[in-house]
Amino acid sequence: MEEKCCEQLVYDAVKSSPVIKLLITALRDSGCDFSFTRHVSCEPCSKGLAGGFDRKYNQIVICSNYCQDPETVKRTLAHELVHMYDYCSSQVDFHNLHHLACTEVRAANLIDCTFHLKSTLSFLESHQDCVKERAIKSVRIIAGVTKPVAQQAVDKVFNRCYEDLLPVRRRCFNKPDEELAYKEFLHFSKSKLS
Numbered sequence: 398m399e400e401k402c403c404e405q406l407v408y409d410a411v412k413s414s415p416v417i418k419l420l421i422t423a424l425r426d427s428g429c430d431f432s433f434t435r436h437v438s439c440e441p442c443s444k445g446l447a448g449g450f451d452r453k454y455n456q457i458v459i460c461s462n463y464c465q466d467p468e469t470v471k472r473t474l475a476h477e478l479v480h481m482y483d484y485c486s487s488q489v490d491f492h493n494l495h496h497l498a499c500t501e502v503r504a505a506n507l508i509d510c511t512f513h514l515k516s517t518l519s520f521l522e523s524h525q526d527c528v529k530e531r532a533i534k535s536v537r538i539i540a541g542v543t544k545p546v547a548q549q550a551v552d553k554v555f556n557r558c559y560e561d562l563l564p565v566r567r568r569c570f571n572k573p574d575e576e577l578a579y580k581e582f583l584h585f586s587k588s589k590l591s
Contacts (some may be wrong), residue, residue: 403439403461406470414471415579416508416569420478423564426586429485430455436481437474439464445538448473450480452491457481472508479504482564491539498536498550502558505531507565524568528559 411417411433424431435456442449442460447469449458457477464470483489483500490496510527529551536547562568564582569575 399441399461399465400439403459403464403470406464406467407437407439407459407474408433409467410471410474414475415572415575416565417471417475417478419565419575419579419582420475420482422582422586424478424482424485426564427482427486429482431481448477450477450484452484455481455484476504476508479507494536494540494542494546494550495554497540498532498547499554499558499561501532501535501539502528502551502555503561505535506559507562507568511568511570525559529555 411421421431430436437457437459439459439461441462442458446460447463448460450456451458457474459470459473459477464473480489480500483503484491489500491500505528506524509531510524529548532551532555533544533547536542536550537544540547542550565578566581566585567574567578569578
């Protein structure tokens with residue numbers, strides 16, 4: 398039953414989220430196949446996981462036992478779509494700690510740390526701290542390394558990967574930001590074809 402509910406939430410997120418539409422369009426524009434039924438799977442996962450990108454099957458896994466509300470599903474799907482985009486468009490090697498750190502910085506920057514920090518006084522510093530913290534945590538879990546090793550990898554790639562906003566081209570803090578990013582993406586994608 399959880400899987401059916403999860404599948405509906407994923408379907409709703411794909412239809413309603415401008416940033417998810419943008420990421421899927423960017424995948425396709427980069428020559429990467431994407432089909433909702435083929436590339437997204439809802440299934441139960443180990444405790445503490447919301448989702449993942451399975452590079453062996455080129456598939457996003459949404460953890461049906463954790464992702465049970467629209468916002469969690471949207472954020473998890475968008476985060477994993479950043480990894481799928483990086484894997485396809487930049488040939489990310491998830492066994493390379495620096496590649497892994499970079500894609501985790503990008504996903505935290507574009508998705509995870511955009512939803513709660515807009516009103517803080519020291520926004521940039523708070524946002525960067527959030528991105529580093531999330532990326533270090535993800536690298537530790539995925540690579541099975543210690544916090545100092547994960548932190549060293551994130552620190553080494555942080556500036557370059559934090560500034561890489563493709564394909565979204567901006568940090569989106571609310572739905573109007575997402576809609577603007579999607580419109581700009583479509584505009585610039587079309588102008589490239591002209």
